[in-house]
Amino acid sequence: MLGFCWVSGWLVLMLGFWSPVSGRNMVIQRDAQFDMTYDDVVTSDNQTIYSYNHTVSRNKTEGVRVSVELLSESAASPVLFVVRQKQAVLSFQVPLILRGLYQRKYQYTQVGRTLCQPPTKAVAETQFFFVDVSTLSSAGIQFQLRVSRVDSFTLQTDKKFSFNATPSQPQFFKYVFPDGVDTVIVKVNSQKNFPCSVMSIQDILCPVFDLDNNVAFIGMYQTMTTRAAITVQRKDFPSNSFYVVVVVKTEDEACGGPLRFYPLLPDELLDPGNRSKTLDVIVSPAINSEVYVMGMLFCLGIFLSFYLLTFLMACVENKRMNRKREGLLNPDASPAETASLLGKAVSPYEYGSFADNGSTLSSEAITDSLASTDGNYGYIDRSLESVTRSRHESLSSVEEDDYDTLADIDSDKNIVRTKKFLCVSDLARKDKRILSKKYQIYFWNIATIAVFYALPVIQLVITYQTVVNVTGNQDICYYNFLCAHPLGALSSFNNILSNLGYVLLGLLFLLIVLQRDILHNRALERHDTHALECGIPKHFGLYYAMGTALMMEGLLSACYHVCPNYTNFQFDTSFMYMIAGLCMLKLYQKRHPDINASAYSAYACLAAVIFFSVLGVVFGKGNTVFWIVFSVIHILATMLLSTQLYYMGRWRLDSGIVRRILNVIYTDCIRQCSGPMYIDRMVLLVMGNIVNWSLAAYGLIKRPNDFASYLLAIGICNLLLYFAFYIIMKLRSGERIKCLALVCILFTAVVWGFALFFFFQGLSTWQKTPAESREHNRECILLSFFDDHDIWHFLSSIAMFGSFLVLLTMDDDLDAVQRDKIYVF
Template structure:
């Protein structure tokens, strides 16, 4: 009872003694007034709301005196909503820095009406706790062009304390639109948001991310909106200017000297244009998918035509030849003589391996079944000759080597399964987070050409990766056909297959085709939500493809001494490990770049030594002493040239290239370490491939028509592909807002952008490159192996 008795006096002390004044107010009239703790003013407005016409109402307030301790409170009471704000408005930035704003402008939300016409009332209450009078200005006006029109540009001005939003209604027959926001001003940083028609509208820097879809922007922003996500068939386009520019990559400003220090925000007004355009319809989706399928299915058709033409020519030549497909007696005699004189060596028959080993399908280790009869000293004699032939390095049993190289395929298939499953799970989670939170800063799309399908935000970027999978599968089928033909030739003891040409081991080719398919799958996974944390998904199998191609080139002339699958994949794992470290720690970290450059140079030197001496050297405590001895005897004492001139030229050029790349990385320290590492791999592959072609022609060999056409075609396609790759439509090296400055419209069928064309062309170019490796030495299929040079 005592508390109840004291309650009226408490209320009276708090505010019942205030002098409340209500005024009938009108639109587009500026009211100058003063408010104190002893008086409260209520402005009453009314306006007619039509169901078929939407008008915005905007409240603008200016406080003419500085009253930070006791700001003025404005409360707007309207149907189904209450909006309140204080003036001066204190907005917080990074590190809790405070920015005061004395001028505010807020648009009132428009509650829906079911009547054809209805008069609605709203009130603006003005109060303060300051005992001193505070002058203010109040103006309520109608917003012209509050509803955005399709394909019609609308310009307006916004600031942190004066956000803007407008309404858009889906026209009949349009299910998807693209909201494009542009500005000629990079800064101040802004946020564009798409929200459902409801009250309240979240239009301040500290709450704009609460609902709907939103993204930061500097000059460009674009959000694709689908009718199914908005039951009212309409939505608000909200634009908010941020208090600071850090989110858009702007400079960090100074720290406040005191926690309660207020910082002058300066002029942060931004002029913005907004255009809402219809997106593509289902017919464009169908055309895009048919176009994509048609391109790559045409390669299947072309392959069938080439195979048919080749077989037709073969049978035509077979019918017109008296000797058929067997070797002449002179060739057989030469073969027998050459074999008998080949260092007294007679290749062991397949039966000597043992039936259990021949029929085993398990992995076979080379060291367990080394079928060379000579000891290490004999290997040194053979492999260190000045002029080597393929027969010198193709002495191990074919069955054992074939199984050794099949391990490449089975290992990469195992790696692909264990790598791809968590990647798919992760990107599905990323896409789910984007769809649930509406935060479009998570993924770095080309928003001006990102076509959604179902839960996917950029279906076109995924579809364009189909070429890697389809052409990888086609390459596997071509290799399988060659493998079957070669095995049949071995079964019937065809001398060409047994004694002529480059030894045919297809395990690396199977691994290359699998890697190409996995590149398509993982590139598609990356493009589900491309960002800083998952970029290695897109590059991991690129490293593998480059490494496998170099291994295959080396294997062609060095089948006995090529690296095992375990060693090769361990080295590739180390490359991927450094790629991850570079992405995480490499940006501007001098220590990391020094360590990486040293490792890069040392690895280049070790590999050069391995290649120069064909593996016949030892890395132990006496290696430095032997290096000094070689330099003294060969360079100082008698100044003799290198024993293996061709290999030395290749390795010197390779070291120059790699040392230059290491120096570039150490000096420039590029932000995109993954691409830098990929550039190292590609430069080494191109250098080795050019060396192989030059040495092949120098050795008197020729390039047949099919591989020559593939080389020219692939070179042209690679040129166009790289052009589209370097267009740079987005980049996770910058902030999401800066990345969107590079966004561009679709350029192919209104469905594919420049990067999609890169996917098309690069998949075709990789397929062509694989065909070059597969067919490049077809001219040697009838040449004895002791007449094919090693280089």
């Protein structure tokens, strides 16, 4: 009995404490109406509860928005607002304190929040919710409260809706997938770059994360200035609906805006200023599976047509050769014509080398005829037997230094390589087995490099894509979000698919080179004079390396486009450097097969280029010391290479180099002032130095942010310069370009022109912030599936393939010309 009385007394005491009559912390509850503004005062002694009710329908979702403004200028304590719903509780304080970079604090006295609306199973249901207002301030704090319904809370397909947002007044809307639509693209646009904003896609859950400090907690999100776009798939949302949340950030640094000053005091509250932003949101259906299929068939069709065209040309060539063989049965053909058809003599370019003096041509007669021409061109007589000896021996038993094929009188290489006019025969004296083995190393080395380079790259980009999918952070990868079509775990499948051309055309080039290699080896086996003594020496190792590099460029470019950003851009450019370097080496090898660089030194130089590429990406932006060091190394490397090319490798970098340079300057410039001995080479090297010195000066002055592209531009400019010089000197030497090579040159030039046009459209750039990069995003322009950059992939792969064909066929006109009649330049 005593215990019962004690409990009853305690209850009476508590009721008296909370009673309005006591005046010690009153609780006031009011029935409130939508779209009415309530002015009130709250203190620590009283708490006000506003009661609302509304009807929730299963087929219609209505948004409810709570707007609060603090009218008292300086409050000792904030006012706490708690919204209690059936399935959720939302609380916030006013003034609202939001933090920016470096923990800077911004105070907002106007706050607007939209209530989440979980789905209901009933056809219609009346729900109550309460807004509790309280504070710990003893002084009265005046505030305004307004609860209103949100018009167009549910977004309609292809219908634009405009709204305003601030950091303290975020907005979100609901979208429901219509029947038959599995993928949509949500686009948010604004006319103003700043303030910086965030667009988020979240599942229909409570609470909704709609503040700057929590919007990245769930869902997919991306920062934006004027444009944002996210592709959303139905399979990712079990409720077949999602929220589109738009939040204005407290600061603009994330979008590339100016860096704000530090507060003078750690707890200083900063004025946020006017950060209101007007935005438009529109949700449109994305492409369906039929467009995916059409895009893949289109991609395959383009590149497989090159296989078909190559096959048809091979059939035509084979038919032409069969007709030539049938001509051997013509009884009216002269012995010389018969010998020419058999491949025993040169056709339209005889140069007096082979005389039409009988029905057969013996090896002795050929040797005598060749020896008769060396008086004017310095050709050293070698018998056919010495050229073809031991061709079936094992290559592993032959080393380059075992013997020298120079005759005794020319054992010193300086006698040959320093002549004023050189012919290919002067620089094609080493045994073919040795050189073939030397140049095959290019292929095996690049194949090994490709394996060790590609595997970590693939692993890394898979990790990148996984991080994007798990975190939902769309700022990690720099896509063209207006034309990024997902497939499975890949966010932008179209950018990956368009790289297929590099792989397929690289493989086709390898097959073409293999066919030529087989035919050449067969000609050597039957001791064909053309293969032994005529034309540019056939070494296919560099061609195999070029084809492999093109395939690897496609693979690594696809890996880069899994998640393009500044940390993995070197994946896309590494094999571009190799392609440019291999093409220049191949051009030089054509006329200098004996003295071309070895695979080890060539790949070591390319490794140095890639090393500087990585350093430039990491440290090059705005680093004066780096640009000075790189420019000095660039100029020194250009001068050393120029010296190497001018003297055909017959110089040494040792302690006596300065003395020899001064001696050359004294004898050639001061004593007798003679002109350069090798004028053609000097013209090329002077132009090359002008171009490279200009590029070095440009880099030092402008310091471009995209160092990898700048480095690639250096390689391409040097390659184009050398190629133009080669073509000019070829025509100047009386040689001609066959129809097939001419068609390849013209076709490749046109395709390169269109490819570069699409490349410079610049749909995204990792040199800027992700939000600024999205300002350049554009819609698809081909089959609603491919964008400008995809077309660049198509055209550049075709152009590279055409460039390789140019290198392969440009000297076909010399296949029947003796090597002592082919000039070196």
